[in-house]
Amino acid sequence: MFKKILFATSATEACDHAARVAFDMAQRYNAHIDVFHVLGIPSRGYSQVVVDVKTGDEVALDDNYRDLVKEEIRTYYDHQIAKTKNWSIDVAIGLPHREILRIARLMKPDMIVMGGSTGASGSYAHKKIVTGSTFQRVAKAAHCPVLVINRPAGSFWGGFSNVVFGTDFSNAADTAFEFAFKLVKELNCDFHIFHALDITGFQMNNLHTQDYIEDQIQKAGRQLRFKYISKMENFKDYAMEVWEGIPFVEIVKYAREKHADLIVMAYNTKKTDEKDASIGSVAEQVILRANCPVISINRSVGK
Amino acid sequence: MPEGTLCNKSPIQTDETLKTLLSDTGGKQYYDEMKSLEVDIPLLWTTIQKTCKSRIRTWLKICAHCGMCADSCFLYRINDQDPKQVPAYKIQSTLGEIIRKKGKVDNAFMHMAMETAWAKCTCCNRCGLYCPHGIDMGIMFGYLRGLLYQQGFVPWELKIGAGMHRVYQAQMDVTDEDFVETFIWMAEEYEEDYPGLKVPVDKVGADIMYTVNAREVKHYPEDLAEAAILFHLAGENWTITSRGWEQTSLAMFAGDWEACKIQVESVYEAMERLKPKRMVGTECGHAHRATVVEGPYWAGRKDGLPPAESIHYVEWLAEALRTGKLKIDPKKRIKEPVTLQDSCNYVRNHGLKEITREIMSYIVEPGYFIDMSPNREHNYCCGGGGGFNGIGLYREQRNKALLTKRDQILNTGAKLVLAPCHNCWDAIRDLEEEYRIGIRWSFLKPLLIDMLEIPEHLKAQE
Numbered sequence A: 001m002f003k004k005i006l007f008a009t010s011a012t013e014a015c016d017h018a019a020r021v022a023f024d025m026a027q028r029y030n031a032h033i034d035v036f037h038v039l040g041i042p043s044r045g046y047s048q049v050v051v052d053v054k055t056g057d058e059v060a061l062d063d064n065y066r067d068l069v070k071e072e073i074r075t076y077y078d079h080q081i082a083k084t085k086n087w088s089i090d091v092a093i094g095l096p097h098r099e100i101l102r103i104a105r106l107m108k109p110d111m112i113v114m115g116g117s118t119g120a121s122g123s124y125a126h127k128k129i130v131t132g133s134t135f136q137r138v139a140k141a142a143h144c145p146v147l148v149i150n151r152p153a154g155s156f157w158g159g160f161s162n163v164v165f166g167t168d169f170s171n172a173a174d175t176a177f178e179f180a181f182k183l184v185k186e187l188n189c190d191f192h193i194f195h196a197l198d199i200t201g202f203q204m205n206n207l208h209t210q211d212y213i214e215d216q217i218q219k220a221g222r223q224l225r226f227k228y229i230s231k232m233e234n235f236k237d238y239a240m241e242v243w244e245g246i247p248f249v250e251i252v253k254y255a256r257e258k259h260a261d262l263i264v265m266a267y268n269t270k271k272t273d274e275k276d277a278s279i280g281s282v283a284e285q286v287i288l289r290a291n292c293p294v295i296s297i298n299r300s301v302g303k
Numbered sequence B: 001m002p003e004g005t006l007c008n009k010s011p012i013q014t015d016e017t018l019k020t021l022l023s024d025t026g027g028k029q030y031y032d033e034m035k036s037l038e039v040d041i042p043l044l045w046t047t048i049q050k051t052c053k054s055r056i057r058t059w060l061k062i063c064a065h066c067g068m069c070a071d072s073c074f075l076y077r078i079n080d081q082d083p084k085q086v087p088a089y090k091i092q093s094t095l096g097e098i099i100r101k102k103g104k105v106d107n108a109f110m111h112m113a114m115e116t117a118w119a120k121c122t123c124c125n126r127c128g129l130y131c132p133h134g135i136d137m138g139i140m141f142g143y144l145r146g147l148l149y150q151q152g153f154v155p156w157e158l159k160i161g162a163g164m165h166r167v168y169q170a171q172m173d174v175t176d177e178d179f180v181e182t183f184i185w186m187a188e189e190y191e192e193d194y195p196g197l198k199v200p201v202d203k204v205g206a207d208i209m210y211t212v213n214a215r216e217v218k219h220y221p222e223d224l225a226e227a228a229i230l231f232h233l234a235g236e237n238w239t240i241t242s243r244g245w246e247q248t249s250l251a252m253f254a255g256d257w258e259a260c261k262i263q264v265e266s267v268y269e270a271m272e273r274l275k276p277k278r279m280v281g282t283e284c285g286h287a288h289r290a291t292v293v294e295g296p297y298w299a300g301r302k303d304g305l306p307p308a309e310s311i312h313y314v315e316w317l318a319e320a321l322r323t324g325k326l327k328i329d330p331k332k333r334i335k336e337p338v339t340l341q342d343s344c345n346y347v348r349n350h351g352l353k354e355i356t357r358e359i360m361s362y363i364v365e366p367g368y369f370i371d372m373s374p375n376r377e378h379n380y381c382c383g384g385g386g387g388f389n390g391i392g393l394y395r396e397q398r399n400k401a402l403l404t405k406r407d408q409i410l411n412t413g414a415k416l417v418l419a420p421c422h423n424c425w426d427a428i429r430d431l432e433e434e435y436r437i438g439i440r441w442s443f444l445k446p447l448l449i450d451m452l453e454i455p456e457h458l459k460a461q462e
Helices: A013-028 A063-076 A078-082 A096-107 A124-129 A134-141 A171-187 A200-204 A210-232 A247-257 A274-280 A282-289 B015-022 B025-034 B041-051 B054-062 B074-078 B087-100 B107-119 B126-130 B137-150 B156-168 B176-190 B214-218 B222-233 B250-254 B257-274 B285-298 B313-322 B344-348 B353-363 B385-390 B392-412 B422-435 B444-451
Strands: A004-008 A032-042 A049-052 A058-060 A087-093 A111-115 A146-149 A162-166 A190-198 A238-245 A262-266 A294-297 B208-211 B238-240 B278-281 B309-311 B338-340 B416-418 B440-442
Touching: A004 A013, A004 A096, A013 A032, A013 A078, A013 A111, A013 A146, A032 A063, A032 A096, A063 A078, A063 A087, A087 A096, A096 A111, A096 A134, A111 A134, A134 A146, A134 A282, A162 A171, A162 A247, A171 A190, A171 A210, A171 A262, A171 A294, A190 A210, A190 A247, A210 A238, A238 A247, A247 A262, A247 A282, A262 A282, A282 A294, B015 B156, B025 B156, B025 B392, B041 B087, B041 B137, B054 B087, B054 B137, B074 B392, B087 B107, B087 B137, B107 B137, B107 B385, B107 B392, B126 B137, B126 B344, B137 B250, B156 B250, B156 B257, B156 B385, B156 B392, B176 B214, B176 B222, B176 B238, B208 B222, B208 B257, B214 B222, B222 B444, B250 B257, B250 B285, B250 B385, B257 B285, B278 B285, B278 B313, B285 B309, B285 B344, B285 B385, B285 B422, B309 B313, B313 B353, B313 B444, B338 B353, B353 B444, B385 B392, B385 B422, B392 B422, B422 B440, B440 B444
Parallel strands: A004 A032, A004 A111, A032 A087, A111 A146, A162 A190, A162 A262, A190 A238, A262 A294, B208 B238, B208 B278, B278 B309, B338 B416, B416 B440
Antiparallel strands: A032 A049, A049 A058, A146 A294
16 A cells, blocks of 8 residues: 655654654555655756755755755664665755655655644745645645644554544545545554534524534434445444534544544645635644644545 | 866757756856966957947947946946946947957956956846937847857856757756646646646647746746646637747857757747747746847848747737636735836837736736836846846846845835746845845736636536
8 A cells, every 4th residue: 555655854853753654654564765855946047056945045056965965864864764675865956845746746656745844944035935835735736645744643653553534525535535445444444434513603603503513413424424334345443423613623632532543634725825725724724733644635646 | 278178169069068067066167267268369350250240330339438328227326336337338348349459358358248248237228228329238248248158258057058958949957858748747737626727739720839938847837837727718729839848048148149049940940830820928038038039030030020920928918808818806806015027028128018017907906006116118127137147156246236126126115026027036036035125026827817707617616
């Protein structure tokens, strides 16, 4: 299931938790891991100058500099690399999301693993022109699942055994289900299928009665069973639940209660600019808050 | 040492020599070798005799040294009105002197001429507008650059840039396959959002053949996607070409006349092959100048025109908005103070000043558009034109040159700057990075896409 992993990293602390998961997956599932780093943003017109994403300094790019950065990355992940059989390191220049998508198109990984927001990465001007985060843009367009670890993955002890799948019943959620089910089957995991009923309408003075809410919960439960049970054939290690509340909060709470070591969700946001994305995607909020890795899957995955 | 291994009079002809030159980080060895590069005086003088025609000779002769051009030059103004920055002085002390001396100039002189040609003039041609005799120093500096290039006195990045055009027929190492593959990739990436989005390749007889800037392919492919989306939404019958797709010309900035010809002929060959009704180029100023304005002369075309009618992106966009092919949702118009950068290469030098303002009238809520002062054909260069943006050797001078645009923008009070030109976009980006005045800047395409009313049959279905 995981033969090729693309680990896109800023090679800073922000990606340390992601590195732990990425290398663990590579070692456990005997996968090839490509450690990929975008070292600079093109700058100064057509020149060979780039702005180093880590330092913000202007750098005259040449092969020596590329080799130096590769060596730096190798040293940074020295311990993990020593225990990994198949690995490679690639560096590129460009806008990080675009170069991650470019190499993903070329190497067709089974999974892209990324860290959370680095906050400090990128030059001043880069941050101003590229609205939205690298993750949002990669998650929107990648043709493979994207696994993000933003917070310390507290309940991740190595491997996956307890998976939460959050669904909103969209087309993208169908794709996400296919992936999640394949994963739990192959890795022999417990499978928690979950839907959060959005009752945030009360903030707009749209207050539902409790009867209505419970009615909706029943309805969603039926939908869960109708949509997914027939697809799981003889697989029995699953549970299904519907909770009401603010969807991202409920998913994070549910995952915590189930000691999930992985959440799988659809990524549904079309827009990637800041103002929409900050409230646009439940998946993004879950990624920011969950204490386990989150895999997001868009409509293009598998196409 | 008459000829260096990296710095010499031979143009880059192969990928191998290109890579060797690129590996000389920052041009260190290249500029070291340039210190010993001999001037081939007979070649210089013969070239002048063959190529310096009556227009330039007359201009040099009739200059009255009146100084009217001084204040027209933003580099003169920003450099404390240094007399050595007066356009007439700059050209007389370089090209004028070479001709007066019948080419008998030395290495030190050529170094001075190189700095003057690439760090004291962006070929913005504003001085030509103010000269009582109509003498255009920008044109003459373009010519001087050709003489300097032939002698090997050209900034490192531009020797590389011209070499790229010779080897790849593109300003960067982007192959024809890379170009087509990247464009198709982009259409694939966005086809879920825009059902039916396709990129026609090598379609014969299309209404539009679209040409680009290689940097879009290499670093900013979203620009290609945006172009495809806008043509798609406008219902255009369009195509890209798998050969001859690069509209820009760093060769023009470098003064590599032969490479200019090679480059533009590759685009004209595509026009002849695909027979489009029109060519539309991307949001780039110098690409338009190279392919539409000057290119026909480089290619020796008697009518002074490209093989197919060729227009700038802003002309197509204005037309699409005017005729209703693209419709703006009035609710989504820009509702914040916004200003516009006039690109010298298609505004001052090709008269498109009202077209961009027509676009503003469609996309900006009335009352929010603020023109810079001066504007239209009187506007100042962004500060990075003519190749200035990319030359490391003159970065300090370039950064100082950005001050004019910085102050023009600050005086508008706008925080959003529209720059439908790659070079201007780069310069404004850099000026924000250098001086941090708190602005945002954008091409037109990405803003337009978010403002459009999408016809029902083209909407994505969830």
